[in-house]
Amino acid sequence: MNFVYILIYLSLITHTLRVSVVDNLIRIFSSFHNSCLQLAPENVKSVESLHALVCGKNFNDPTQANLLIASGLIHLFVVSGSHLKILEKIIFYALKNRFFSLTNFLQPLLYSLLFFYCAVCNFNPPIFRSFISLMILAVIQKLNLKWKSENLILISGLICLTLSPAWINSLSFQMSWIAGLSLVVISYFFAKSSLIWKNSLFYLQYLATFNFIGIPQPASIGVATLFTSFLEYVLFPLALAVYLFPFLGSLFDFFIFTLNAILSKLELTVIFRTPDNEKLILINWVFIISLHMFLNYSFKPRVQPCLN
Numbered sequence: 001m002n003f004v005y006i007l008i009y010l011s012l013i014t015h016t017l018r019v020s021v022v023d024n025l026i027r028i029f030s031s032f033h034n035s036c037l038q039l040a041p042e043n044v045k046s047v048e049s050l051h052a053l054v055c056g057k058n059f060n061d062p063t064q065a066n067l068l069i070a071s072g073l074i075h076l077f078v079v080s081g082s083h084l085k086i087l088e089k090i091i092f093y094a095l096k097n098r099f100f101s102l103t104n105f106l107q108p109l110l111y112s113l114l115f116f117y118c119a120v121c122n123f124n125p126p127i128f129r130s131f132i133s134l135m136i137l138a139v140i141q142k143l144n145l146k147w148k149s150e151n152l153i154l155i156s157g158l159i160c161l162t163l164s165p166a167w168i169n170s171l172s173f174q175m176s177w178i179a180g181l182s183l184v185v186i187s188y189f190f191a192k193s194s195l196i197w198k199n200s201l202f203y204l205q206y207l208a209t210f211n212f213i214g215i216p217q218p219a220s221i222g223v224a225t226l227f228t229s230f231l232e233y234v235l236f237p238l239a240l241a242v243y244l245f246p247f248l249g250s251l252f253d254f255f256i257f258t259l260n261a262i263l264s265k266l267e268l269t270v271i272f273r274t275p276d277n278e279k280l281i282l283i284n285w286v287f288i289i290s291l292h293m294f295l296n297y298s299f300k301p302r303v304q305p306c307l308n
Contacts, residue, residue, distance in 0.1 A: 022164035056121030081130030125173035
């Protein structure tokens with residue numbers, strides 16, 4: 001607990017001094033993100049989707065963005081923490097077969113490649129928070145420590161705020177934090193529930209955000225449930241492969257055009273609102289703190305959680 005107090009104190013100091021390690025990292029490694037955008041194969045027609053999935057670039061086309069927002073898939077399209085964890089698995093299994101006799105070398109190489117990917121994505125808040133979480137998880141496993149998932153999320157979040165104080169006003173950083181806590185709540189109390197119920201609970205965590213930004217149709221929960229696995233385990237790895245094997249671009253385009261056609265046929269809509277950012281940021285922080293207090297002090301979990 002003393003470590004938490006130290007991190008809070010450091011976060012306050014860096015916020016006061018306006019010192020941002022992440023801003024310096026972005027300046028140093030900006031060429032990585034630009035290269036990702038420039039190296040996209042020319043034969044790919046749905047290049048915006050490719051840039052979003054691989055490079056973490058926001059959509060310029062409002063029609064495409066609104067389609068994904070209304071369907072609840074936008075957080076899976078623009079690079080997020082879940083993408084980094086999938087990439088970790090891909091890299092681990094790719095390296096494990098080649099470096100199975102170099103166990104001590106494997107982990108540093110793995111996390112160096114993940115850091116490189118954070119640089120490619122311009123150190124956006126969700127993916128960098130996920131990277132910090134994975135690094136902490138590796139350390140505590142090495143030291144044979146046992147941390148609750150919510151404590152890991154808390155420590156990684158505070159470290160991120162220490163490295164980038166401006167993220168205290170970042171909605172994407174908050175939503176990433178809430179997503180992590182939502183998965184913990186689900187693993188504690190609803191581990192045996194149906195997938196549609198779990199997704200419903202996941203989206204309920206964002207009620208405050210939806211109330212300020214825009215409320216999607218309830219049907220978007222079903223759409224997200226249907227397409228989440230496809231986007232994470234098929235489309236994202238395929239998007240990565242397109243950079244290595246450009247001939248796969250036509251297959252990627254086919255999937256994107258088909259997905260867009262399906263979403264357009266569903267005619268999902270979202271009622272957009274002009275957000276009061278200051279109030280929304282404050283409400284989200286109150287919600288995050290309340291969730292941590294709930295998980296730590298209110299109830300004992302019925303099942304042992306998985307570290308997120």
